[in-house]
Amino acid sequence: MSFELSAEHQAFRHAVRDFAEGEVAPHVAAWDKAHHFPVDVVQKMGDMGLFGLTAPEELGGSGGDFTSLCVAIEELGRVDQSIGITLEAGVGLGINPILTFGTEEQKQRWLPDLVAGRRLAGFGLTEPGAGSDAGATRTRAELDGDAWVVNGAKQFITNSGSEITSLVTVTARTGTDDRGRPEISAIMVPAGTPGFTAEAPYDKLGWHISDTHPLTLQDVRVPADHLLGDRGRGYAQFLATLDDGRIAIAALAVGCVQACLDLCVEYAGQRTTFGKPIGAKQGVAFQVADLAVMAEVGRTMTYRAAAMKDAGAPVKELKQAASIAKLYTSEAAVTATRIATQVFGGYGFMEEYPVARFYRDAKILEIGEGTSEVQRMLIARGLGLPVE
Structure with a gap:
């Protein structure tokens, strides 16, 4: 391939x-x-x-x-x-x-x-008590005649409260299955529905430009035909969605690493100490070289996974490739921003320089759409290990 x-x-x-x-x-x-x-x-x-x-x-x-x-x-x-x-x-x-x-x-x-x-539309999976353990969803939806009545809360939801947000698809418990386990379904909730509130936006460490809100759903009534997919399949649907999302997050992380590389190459060629550009010093040059390796390896992993997605690769193989790409690139991005900030020295600590913004923005890449710990668990399972 x-x-x-x-x-x-x-x-x-x-x-x-x-x-x-x-x-x-x-x-x-x-x-x-x-x-x-x-x-x-x-x-x-x-x-x-x-x-x-x-x-x-x-x-x-x-x-x-x-x-x-x-x-x-x-x-x-x-x-x-x-x-x-x-x-x-x-x-x-x-x-x-x-x-x-x-x-x-x-x-x-x-x-x-x-x-x-x-x-824009959002994806309401995470809750105050259900993040990596998304199966612990507490939001509930009960069928009342021809409508679902939804009650619960979601958090850290992107694109959920902007002036152009049209809906948020949320996971909710809609009953129990034949083994007594929670039945989780996906329901589309239009913005502006009575009882649906996008609370004040978060004051975040990074991603300051992104629209991110906690959501409150109090007796939110939506038509029964707003069920997305089959009843009881919401959790599985969202897990499949996250598999693709991990490849996309890897692409975002590659962009972060590449930005650090570009900024450092330019700065190290211009900034002089003791009469020479700092890029002439091995201590700096080697760090910038490491950024180039991270960008190249991360990009290769990411686009390999994307090519597998486009080619219709088997689900198990695609999941493994997506988790590997997401784990490597997100951790590489955090490392790359630390290196870039160090190369820039005191200037890297100043908000007027973009490396400071990338430094703040990078950390969430190791958390969103599956933490690094979750990726390692999934990769280990893909290798056949009996990881809990």
Whole structure:
């Protein structure tokens, strides 16, 4: 299997890079400082077709491949991680569950605006007491006539409270199965539904530009036909969604590593001490060389997994490749930002330099869409070990 980027992918990479450098880079420091979510830029991303990369043409998409989505996420993430995660979550967690599990009516109702980037959707899995242990979901939904009544809370939900958010798909207990275990289903909750509240946005360490809220659901009543997929299959559906999301997060992490490499190469060539550029000193040069290795290895792992996804690789093999890519690249990103901050010295500790923003943004990559500990557990299981 070849996972080299095609000429079309390379041309697309340059187009997204031009967009990121022209529309995002000049403003990102101010947006980050103000915790501003730039709706206009998100919608320009929609106009460019970025939210519709994996959607079929009949729904307004381009019918492209998953690799193209990873290219777009990497290039946006190379300029700003928050903008990259907005696309990743908008497609991987907002659009793809509906595209994969939705009825034709649900697709026709929700996807055209989402695919066009006019609206956003969120993915409500995590709760105050159910993160890595997502099966411990406490949110409940009871069928009352022709409607679901949902009660519970979600946290750390991306794209869930912006002015263009159209819905959040949430997991909820809808009963028990024949073995007495919780039956978890997925239900689409439109924004603005009475009882559905996106609470005040989080004051986060990083990803300041990303829209992230805790959610409260109090007697939220939605039509019965807002069930997504089969009743009782919500947990399995979301786990499948996360498998793809891990590859996309790896692409975001590669963008972070590449940004650190680019910034360090430029700075180390210009900054002088004792009459020489600091890049002439092995102590700095070797660290920058390590960044190049991280970027190359991480990109290879990520696009190999993306190519497997596009080729329809067996689920077990794809899950393993996704976890390996996500684990390596996310931890590499954290290391890369530490190295970049060290190369920049005191300037790296100043918010006016982008390495400080990347340093803050990187840590969540080891946590979101499956922590590093979860990835190691999944990889060990894939090797046949009886990990609990």
